[in-house]
Amino acid sequence: MQIEWIWGLIGGLCIGCAAAAYLLVNGRIMGASGIVGGLVDGTAGGTWRERAGFVAALVAVPAVMAWAAGGAQTHVTGNVAVVIVAGGLVGLGTRMANGCTSGHGVCGISRLSLRGIVATVFYIVAGGLVMAVARHGLGII
Amino acid sequence: MRVVFAALAGGLFGLGLYLSGMTDTARVQGWLDVFGQWDPTLAFVMGGAMLPMAVAWRIAARRRVAVLGNAFPPPNRSGVDARLVTGSVLFGAGWALAGLCPGPALASLSYGGVNGALFLIAMLAAMVAAPRASALLDRLTAPTRAPKGTAMDIRALTPTYAVSPQIEPEDLPAIKAAGYTTVIDNRPDGEIPPHLHGDAMRAAAEALGLTFVANPVIGGALTPENVAVQAAAIEAAGGPVFAYCASGNRSSVVWALAHAGQMPADELIAIPARFGYQLEHLRPMLRG
Structure with a gap:
C-alpha cells in the first residue's frame, strides 16, 4: 500500500473525529460550505461566533503545519479564469445543494441520508466528466 | 464555550x-x-x-x-x-x-x-x-410540481395552530379570512427573495390587522430560543396561529417542542405525520 493512502486514512480519521465532535458537542453538522456560507450570506444569526471560530481554526492549523514543514504546495492552476469560474461554480453549487464533500459526503453518507448519497454521486460523476473533457478534451487543466 | x-x-x-x-x-x-x-x-x-x-x-x-x-x-x-x-x-x-x-x-x-x-x-x-x-x-x-395559485395549503395541526409551506403576501387575506389572528414566520430571510422577507411580510400582515412574529429557524440549527419564542407567540395569540417556513416542517418541529411534556409525545408525532412531517427522531425530546 502506498504511503499517500495511509496518510489519507489518517487525515480522514482526523476529519471524521472533527465532524463527530462538532455533532456530539456543538450539535451541528460539520459542513464547510454551510458554515462559511452562513457567515457571508447573513443567515448565521446568533451562530456567527461559533462559525467564525471554526473557520479561523480551519485556516490557522494548516498554516502552522505548513510553516513548520517549511512550506506546502496546493498545485492550483495558474489559469486565473479557470480559478474564478471554478470558485463561482463551487460557491453556487454547494449552496444550492445545501452541502459539499464534508456535509453531504462525510456527514450525509455516514448517516445513510438519501440526499447526501445522491449529492455525492452527482458531484463525483459531474467532476469526473468535467475532468475528462477539460483535461483530455480541451486540455485547459 | x-x-x-x-x-x-x-x-x-x-x-x-x-x-x-x-x-x-x-x-x-x-x-x-x-x-x-x-x-x-x-x-x-x-x-x-x-x-x-x-x-x-x-x-x-x-x-x-x-x-x-x-x-x-x-x-x-x-x-x-x-x-x-x-x-x-x-x-x-x-x-x-x-x-x-x-x-x-x-x-x-x-x-x-x-x-x-x-x-x-x-x-x-x-x-x-x-x-x-x-x-x-x-x-x-x-x-411541473404544482399549478400556480394553489400554492397555499393551510395544514391545521390543531384547531388553533396551522403550518404551511412558504406563503406570498397575497395569501394573507385568505389566512385572515380563515380566522387566523397571528402569523409566525419561521424562515430565515437568507433563503428567500426580498419580497418574501420578514419585513415585507410583517408590513402586509399588520396592514390587515394580523399579529406578525418573526422567529427564523435555521435548517439543522434549531435553538432553544426558537422554541421559547414560538411558545410565547402561541401563548400570547388572541386566536388561531398560522406558522410557515419552506415546507412547514420547521414550523411543526418548533410547535411539537413547544408542547413537549404538555401533550403526549405520541400525539406530538402523529399529528404532524398526517401532513407528511416526520418527527419520530424528536421523540426523546418530546417526552418532556
Whole structure:
C-alpha cells in the first residue's frame, strides 16, 4: 500500500473525529460550505461566533503545519479564469445543494441520508466528466 | 464555550485536510481523473472520515441533545429535488476544474497563493448570490410540481395552530379570512427573495390587522430560543396561529417542542405525520 493512502486514512480519521465532535458537542453538522456560507450570506444569526471560530481554526492549523514543514504546495492552476469560474461554480453549487464533500459526503453518507448519497454521486460523476473533457478534451487543466 | 469547541473541531478538520493531502489540488484532480493517472487517496480520506462519523450518528440517535444542550440537527426531509441535483452537478464541475472544495480552499488559504485566494473570493461571492439562483431554479421547475395559485395549503395541526409551506403576501387575506389572528414566520430571510422577507411580510400582515412574529429557524440549527419564542407567540395569540417556513416542517418541529411534556409525545408525532412531517427522531425530546 502506498504511503499517500495511509496518510489519507489518517487525515480522514482526523476529519471524521472533527465532524463527530462538532455533532456530539456543538450539535451541528460539520459542513464547510454551510458554515462559511452562513457567515457571508447573513443567515448565521446568533451562530456567527461559533462559525467564525471554526473557520479561523480551519485556516490557522494548516498554516502552522505548513510553516513548520517549511512550506506546502496546493498545485492550483495558474489559469486565473479557470480559478474564478471554478470558485463561482463551487460557491453556487454547494449552496444550492445545501452541502459539499464534508456535509453531504462525510456527514450525509455516514448517516445513510438519501440526499447526501445522491449529492455525492452527482458531484463525483459531474467532476469526473468535467475532468475528462477539460483535461483530455480541451486540455485547459 | 461553543466557540472554543467549534474552533477545536475546525482545527482538527484543518489538520486532517493537511495530513491527508486534500489541500493538494493535484491529488483531488487525480481522484477525478479516471482516464488519466487515477489517484485513489480521496477514497481513503472519505472512508476514514465516515468511520468516526457513523459512530457519532449512532451515539446521537440515543441521546436527547448535544453536550452543549441544543437539539441534534433533524434529517432534511425535503427529499431529492432539482436544487440538490443541479447544485451538486455545478459543484462537481467547479471541484474538477480547480481541485478545490470549500474545506480545503479555506485550509490552504495561507499557502495557496493568489489563485487560491481568488478561488475563495469567487466562491464566497457566489455563495451570497446563490439564494437568487435557487429561487430562479424553483420558478423554472415549479410548473411541473404544482399549478400556480394553489400554492397555499393551510395544514391545521390543531384547531388553533396551522403550518404551511412558504406563503406570498397575497395569501394573507385568505389566512385572515380563515380566522387566523397571528402569523409566525419561521424562515430565515437568507433563503428567500426580498419580497418574501420578514419585513415585507410583517408590513402586509399588520396592514390587515394580523399579529406578525418573526422567529427564523435555521435548517439543522434549531435553538432553544426558537422554541421559547414560538411558545410565547402561541401563548400570547388572541386566536388561531398560522406558522410557515419552506415546507412547514420547521414550523411543526418548533410547535411539537413547544408542547413537549404538555401533550403526549405520541400525539406530538402523529399529528404532524398526517401532513407528511416526520418527527419520530424528536421523540426523546418530546417526552418532556
